[in-house]
Amino acid sequence: MAVIHLDTDVKRKSPAPASAVMGFGLRREAAGDEPRAQIFAIADRYAIDRRSLAAGTELFAEGEESEFLYVVLSGWLMLHRILEDGRRQILDFALPGAVVGYRAGPDAAFRFTAETVTPTSVAIIPLKRIAGLLREGSAASLTLISALNDALLGAFDSMTDIGRRTAREAVAHFLLRMDRRIRRAGQAGAGHAVSFPLTQEHIGDALGLTAVHVCRTLRTLRADGLVTIGCGRLCIEDPEALAEEAAVYSIDHDFPRLAS
């Protein structure tokens, strides 16, 4: 896997001062990448600890209460809900630089489950400190609001995919969006391809489809020379043609179409 995994200790419980615990040089690592650098700066300043998780483990579960919020430092998380009979809806994926688990306060339960897709490390930030940050006022407020707003716009994209696009359109649009997010998160791979840890079941659960149907859909997209996907890699072979397949509305800010 191309996901950088910095350390493997499960949890450091020592209540050391933040500056001592969080000296990872995150700012250096992400220099120049504006929104992500700002999130990492918040993690650097306000986190009291960090935690490394193996793939497939829960960070928190729907219904739990906790005093913390998390910033993804490396790896992928998925946020999801599961209905009683096992149906699963993946609500979002959290890439490095994502803020996960914001709530109004420690007495508000998590409304979804967060589970790692790859080995992942997160910074742990007390909600109390965030509340303080907001009251006092700083550029961090704007960063946090922007992160939430981005998440909301992403959810709107997903709703449109799930509700009003065909399977082929939805998968095409999903791959375009993910490719862009992966690059923005600084995970760009060699050449055109990016590392892509999701299984077909993940894609299906994010788009309201079955893994079987995602498989069939990907087969046709591959056959048409639009994408290469598999073995943990994704390559958008023909972005314009794929955007065409995705039934992107003409005004779409992210994927402007050539004609009109």
Place this chain on the structure above:
Amino acid sequence: MAVIHLDTDVKRKSPAPASAVMGFGLRREAAGDEPRAQIFAIADRYAIDRRSLAAGTELFAEGEESEFLYVVLSGWLMLHRILEDGRRQILDFALPGAVVGYRAGPDAAFRFTAETVTPTSVAIIPLKRIAGLLREGSAASLTLISALNDALLGAFDSMTDIGRRTAREAVAHFLLRMDRRIRRAGQAGAGHAVSFPLTQEHIGDALGLTAVHVCRTLRTLRADGLVTIGCGRLCIEDPEALAEEAAVYSIDHDFPRLAS
């Protein structure tokens, strides 16, 4: 319609000071209703103008740029996207007390269209003032973040409805959610019923269904004695049974089921 419509002038362009324009006694009207009162307080303090719109008019359209953000004072808006061939996905409904159209700055285009469902009046707030508010820090930052977070959680609910619930489950869950939102927005009607301005097409476009199928689904829900809906009114006749039909996950914070 039970939606209170305070005035009908189309637009006051006079750049009068906020306090002069916004003396509507909103704080009095919403006293005791915490989150909504806080939003109205923000509108009271930061709005430069207000605007009243007839039903079925656009407040703003996807792709537009503007320096403003809006707070709904009365009436309903719908936020939606339309694909090139006319397919429409309704992303959210905005009830009184909702914040609509937040963006990082005036150069960021709207990513969806906002259109009135009923006659509506909104307070107009310059994005600049919001940015200032966040930098300076105040309780308003928390209010704004909470509003965004609530919108995100609502979008997650919708995604689960659209992606992983059957039409019957989705409609049941949607009606439960809307009933709760209407009451929280202070629009509770007489007795069990609430005023409900949405058409079956609105419901369908919010849930990724056709109006025809919503009609058939509502028929069975009515026949089973679960809801009364029509003529601009909605009445949840049997909340527990409807939650049962909605396949609400057992941990759901909003609609706890009786058993487990």
Place this chain on the structure above:
DNA sequence: CGGCTCGTTGATCAACCTCAATCAGTGTGG
């Protein structure tokens, strides 16, 4: 009255699901 929106119902169709089997790759314990 004509035109419009909204709700309703029927008949048909297809997109996507379900069930099932196979296969490759990978890890594991004997």
Place this chain on the structure above:
DNA sequence: CCACACTGATTGAGGTTGATCAACGAGCCG
């Protein structure tokens, strides 16, 4: 070293949910 289990991808056959197309009635309005 191999049998075995397990995950993830793939393909086939058949079934079902919800879409599409169409028609009609009620209410409203100019």
